[in-house]
Amino acid sequence: MQIAQILEAFFVALVVSYSLIPFIKRLALRFGYLDHPHDNKVHAHPTPLLGGLAIFFAFLIAVLTKVDLISSGYVQAMIGGIFILIMIGLIDDKMGMMPNIKLLGQFLAALVAIKAGVRIEFFNNYYLDVIFSYLWIIGITNAFNLLDNMNGLSAGIAVISAAFLGTVAYMSGQGMVAALSFAVAGSALGFLKHNFPKASIFMGDAGSLVLGYLLATIAILASWKTSSWTTSIMIPILILGYPIFDTTLVTVVRMLERRSIFQGGKDHSSHRLALLGLKRFRAVLVIYGVCVFLGLAAVTVTKAYWTTSLVVAFLVFMVMLVLGLRLALVDTKRFGRKKK
Numbered sequence: 001m002q003i004a005q006i007l008e009a010f011f012v013a014l015v016v017s018y019s020l021i022p023f024i025k026r027l028a029l030r031f032g033y034l035d036h037p038h039d040n041k042v043h044a045h046p047t048p049l050l051g052g053l054a055i056f057f058a059f060l061i062a063v064l065t066k067v068d069l070i071s072s073g074y075v076q077a078m079i080g081g082i083f084i085l086i087m088i089g090l091i092d093d094k095m096g097m098m099p100n101i102k103l104l105g106q107f108l109a110a111l112v113a114i115k116a117g118v119r120i121e122f123f124n125n126y127y128l129d130v131i132f133s134y135l136w137i138i139g140i141t142n143a144f145n146l147l148d149n150m151n152g153l154s155a156g157i158a159v160i161s162a163a164f165l166g167t168v169a170y171m172s173g174q175g176m177v178a179a180l181s182f183a184v185a186g187s188a189l190g191f192l193k194h195n196f197p198k199a200s201i202f203m204g205d206a207g208s209l210v211l212g213y214l215l216a217t218i219a220i221l222a223s224w225k226t227s228s229w230t231t232s233i234m235i236p237i238l239i240l241g242y243p244i245f246d247t248t249l250v251t252v253v254r255m256l257e258r259r260s261i262f263q264g265g266k267d268h269s270s271h272r273l274a275l276l277g278l279k280r281f282r283a284v285l286v287i288y289g290v291c292v293f294l295g296l297a298a299v300t301v302t303k304a305y306w307t308t309s310l311v312v313a314f315l316v317f318m319v320m321l322v323l324g325l326r327l328a329l330v331d332t333k334r335f336g337r338k339k340k
Helices: 003-030 051-064 073-095 099-115 126-147 153-171 175-192 205-221 229-239 241-256 269-275 280-303 306-328
Strands: none
Touching: 003 051, 003 153, 003 175, 051 073, 051 175, 051 205, 073 099, 073 205, 099 126, 099 205, 126 153, 126 205, 126 241, 153 175, 153 205, 153 229, 153 241, 153 280, 175 205, 205 229, 229 241, 229 280, 229 306, 241 269, 241 280, 241 306, 269 280, 269 306, 280 306
């Protein structure tokens, strides 16, 4: 697939996503899809949900305009998985959902993709490949769902991650993967204009689950061929490193504090950065910067010898470890407390 076709997929998704938002807002108000203020949330006024529908339709339309994409069995399976997550997300956004039911929906969406052949093939063992494919898809899907806790955070990270996935894929001659990645980037970017820095609409679970699922499956669909097996694994992990980092941080801290990892709260990395003195807007921009740093590290790994790649990976790991330890020490009980 040529660069012009890849860019076309990006711009189609961007325009459709951006243009659909006003209609989606009215739809959310009509059917009562509103996110009301809560102790575990940072917004002060009821805000329309359903922004995820704009992201979904933008991606779908961008794919439908490309015969090479929609004719792929892999892509058709991914779209099937998205439909499951859209239904799960819409129900959850309207009336809430038990975590185990939500997890079952994610499992079924992952099953659709894996059965179609969208699975990890690093281990040369079918069962190991399938197990790790489930863990990866469900893990990244949940990570983006958890990241949707500040204006522009989940969508912005999706734009950056998708852009780097698409860039690295194009550099290695994988046009279909590049087009899918940039379609995701355009879909998320069109929504982002309405969500950051001030939000007139939220994506809801129907959006964050879909973005996580798409990025997880696209990362698997690509063939990250580098100088060694080890460095090939690093590329998707680096590009999607921040969602992995945030989920790991929250999970470890909550387990140490003997709290449920499924419980919502203001203890994510974004909240902790805000407590260190950054305004929420700047905290999100800092996280964007970290995502770009991780993406550039992934690009470096694709072109470097395996020894250099290991050094890059080690340095990135140390930076994220230091950042994680510093954020873990922040007292999150202070978040949202008014200053006297």
